[in-house]
Amino acid sequence: MTAKKNIVLFWFMNDWGKYGRAYEEIALALSKHPNTGLVTCVLPPVKAHDQQFMAAIHRHTKNLMVITPFWQSINKSGIGYxxxxWFNKRYPPLTLIRLYLYFKGYSKDNTVLWIYPPHQFIPELINNIPHKTLVTQIVDNNSFRTDASYKIAFSKLQYDELSQSANLVITSSAVNYSIFSKLNNNCLFIENGVSERFISTPSDFPFKKNNTQPRLGYLGFISQRTDIELIRHVALMRPNCLLLIAGPDEGIVEPSGITELPNVKYIGPVPHIQAPSFLRNLDICLIPHKDNEYSRSMSPLKLFQYLASGRPIVSTRVAGTERWGDLVMLSESYDTFVRNIDMTFETDNLEKSAMRIEAVKAENWNNRVDHMVNKLMELD
Incomplete structure (x- = not known):
């Protein structure tokens, strides 16, 4: 019988519990998988003012821990400078985390180091966390970003290096698979999935039942891939509809001035616990993404969440939507996008709502992770 794998998973942002990101769902599914034991999610180090010893440690479930290391193991200030x-120099945080993992039962023979690049902390993890297997999972390909502030050259170099040295590479888009499968023969293409909490029951348009203004909504990061001008076009062409934009803003919304329109409302990030309810109360879910290299490297998580809500979807024709053409209204232009909204209001019904929900049920995270772990076990 093959021994269970312990997983140390590193994500490149400090956002556990905020947005219900894919890595959280994967970590949770891994912690429940029959072929895995303990899962520890390590986040990037932070500088804490009233710092505790070594790191902030949060037990999410019986088998899942979340650790946020501090840059210093103990405060520099105070008596005994x-x-x-000396202690901080002699015992950096990763040394102590390594000891913590050892007492929890992690060893080189039973540990998988599962990393999401890019981040400058990753080499330290590789050098300090004993592991038998290295998994590199690449989600959004940040080497395709165009903002000058982002370390694009560093991202590309680290993606390439880690893909070549990993025992297994997991990608979530066809574009990333085409790139990284050339660097590693053990490469999987597995799209994002959906959490069971998003699975709803079939429903008709809420505005009909509530006798309210039709609500069009976007849930997700507002970033380079978001076509804010398309949202503006929809708002101007359909002033009778309320457009709700929900999610973290990467400096796109305010400079655009879009919220000056009377029928556009930016409500900020929605707590992931409330996200299913937010979607169910929309009349139409929108995916107004630009078709560029950055968006082609992604698997739109919101697509699966939208489908699970049962609500109709109008989208631009972007990567990840191809196989859902029967259930998603795909648009080639701004005017087509607006016409598809109109057509959706005319033709959508309970039967189509049920079809969307049924179609996405098999796309759950447990099935996704089962595929990943099965491949991992083949490597032994």
Whole structure:
């Protein structure tokens, strides 16, 4: 019988519990998988003011821990400055985390280091966390970003290096698979999935039942891939509809001035616990994404969440939507996008709502992770 795998998973942002990101769903599904034991999610180090010893440790479930390391193992200030300085130099946070994992039962033979690049902390993890297997999972390909502030050259170099050195590479888009499968023969293409909490029951347009203004909504990060001008076009062409934009803003919304329109409302990030309810109360879910290299490297998580809600979907024709053409209204232009909204209001019904929900049920995270772990077990 093959021994269970313990997983140390590193995500490149400090956002556990905020947005219900894919890595959280994967970590949770891994912690429940029959072929895995313990799962520890390590986030990037932070500088804490009233810092505790070594790291902030949160037990999410019986088998799933979340650790946020501090840059110093103990505070530099206070009595015993020299002793504190010596301790921080002698015992950096990863040394202590390594010891913590050892006492939890992690060893080189039973540990998988599962990393999401890019991040400058990753080499330290590889060098300090004993592991038998290295998994590199690539989601959004940040080497395709165009904002000058982003470390694009660093991202590309780290993607390439880690893809070549990993025992297994997991990609979530066809574009990333085409790139990284050339660097590693053990490469999987597995799209994003959906959490069971998003699975709803078939429903008709809420505005009909509630006698309210039709609500069009977008849930997700507002970033380079978001076509804010398309949202503006929809708002101007259909002033009778209320457009709700929900999600973290990467500096796109305010400069655009879009919220000055009377029928556009930016409500900020929606807590992931409330996200299913937010979607169910929309009349139409929107995917107003630009078709560029950055968006082609992604698997739109919101698509699966939208489908699970049962609500109709109008989208631009972007990567990840191809196989859902029978259930999603795909648009080639701004005017087509608006016409598809109109057509949806005229033709959508309970039967189509039920079809969307039924179609996405098999796309759940447990099935996704089962595929990943099965491939991982083949490598032994």
């Amino acid at each position: 020299r002793l504190r300085t």
